[in-house]
Amino acid sequence: MKEIIVAIDFSKGSLYALELAIDIANKTSANIMMVWVDSETDTDTELSIGSELRNDAKVHIEKIQKDYQPKLVNSTLSYKLRKGRVYSEIANQAKYNDADLIIAGTHGASGFEKMWMGSNAFRIVTYAPCPVITIRYGFNFNKKLEKIILPVDSSSDTRQKVPFACRMAKYFDAEIHILGLYTTTLKAIRRKVDTYVEQVEKYMDENNVKHLTNFLEADNTTTTTIEYSQQINADLIVIMTEQEKTAANFWLGPYAQQMVNNSPVPVLSIQPVEINNAAR
Numbered sequence: 001m002k003e004i005i006v007a008i009d010f011s012k013g014s015l016y017a018l019e020l021a022i023d024i025a026n027k028t029s030a031n032i033m034m035v036w037v038d039s040e041t042d043t044d045t046e047l048s049i050g051s052e053l054r055n056d057a058k059v060h061i062e063k064i065q066k067d068y069q070p071k072l073v074n075s076t077l078s079y080k081l082r083k084g085r086v087y088s089e090i091a092n093q094a095k096y097n098d099a100d101l102i103i104a105g106t107h108g109a110s111g112f113e114k115m116w117m118g119s120n121a122f123r124i125v126t127y128a129p130c131p132v133i134t135i136r137y138g139f140n141f142n143k144k145l146e147k148i149i150l151p152v153d154s155s156s157d158t159r160q161k162v163p164f165a166c167r168m169a170k171y172f173d174a175e176i177h178i179l180g181l182y183t184t185t186l187k188a189i190r191r192k193v194d195t196y197v198e199q200v201e202k203y204m205d206e207n208n209v210k211h212l213t214n215f216l217e218a219d220n221t222t223t224t225t226i227e228y229s230q231q232i233n234a235d236l237i238v239i240m241t242e243q244e245k246t247a248a249n250f251w252l253g254p255y256a257q258q259m260v261n262n263s264p265v266p267v268l269s270i271q272p273v274e275i276n277n278a279a280r
Contacts, residue, residue: 018064256269
């Protein structure tokens with residue numbers, strides 16, 4: 001891993017994202033770039049306000065850089081100030097830097113202007129050219145990353161997240177919990193889930209990744225996965241941005257959006273078209 005982008009809006013949630021990025025960087029020797037986006041200043045009459053806001057942001061981010069750089073072992077912590085739509089600017093910076101990973105907080109609170117992270121977290125996932133970890137404020141960082149949940153459903157893309165999940169497991173010497181999700185009583189669909197799970201198990205055996213498997217009935221894959229993550233005290237959930245469509249998911253919104261918005265556990269989201277590049 002070469003570079004990690006961290007979306008910064010000066011909330012506690014974004015600082016949690018930075019803490020996680022440092023943890024990963026110290027295991028991979030990746031550099032970290034913090035990116036702050038001025039999404040407030042749009043008109044010429046607001047130029048003076050925008051200039052003041054940018055100056056304040058520069059002071060804040062340079063203080064963060066000074067405080068957090070010593071925590072990095074063999075990597076550098078840099079920053080970039082951008083202007084525009086938060087999600088597109090974060091994605092553009094990740095493309096420009098050829099970043100391997102983006103990490104963003106999902107919500108938080110601070111005295112620094114209007115927080116943009118909460119409303120933009122899923123849009124960052126959608127527009128990103130690489131995998132994205134979203135993390136909610138309040139997640140417990142007092143324990144190392146030990147348990148990773150890998151939900152497996154009947155969608156054709158469900159296995160594409162396996163290589164990157166295995167990389168994360170190896171970085172942290174973590175155990176992957178393969179979670180087969182049955183969303184129907186149709187035998188053909190259930191057999192497909194069984195087959196996919198067997199293929200995932202084989203891949204992990206071949207790559208010497210610690211794992212165990214469980215199967216659950218799931219009316220809603222998001223709810224079932226989150227409940228299981230809380231039962232086992234998981235540290236990360238790895239999903240694809242496109243998942244199996246069920247009636248419950250249809251009414252409640254896209255699976256990935258539900259997961260990013262509702263999971264108390266950090267979520268690593270991977271777009272199907274990007275997984276092959278991410279896994280190299």
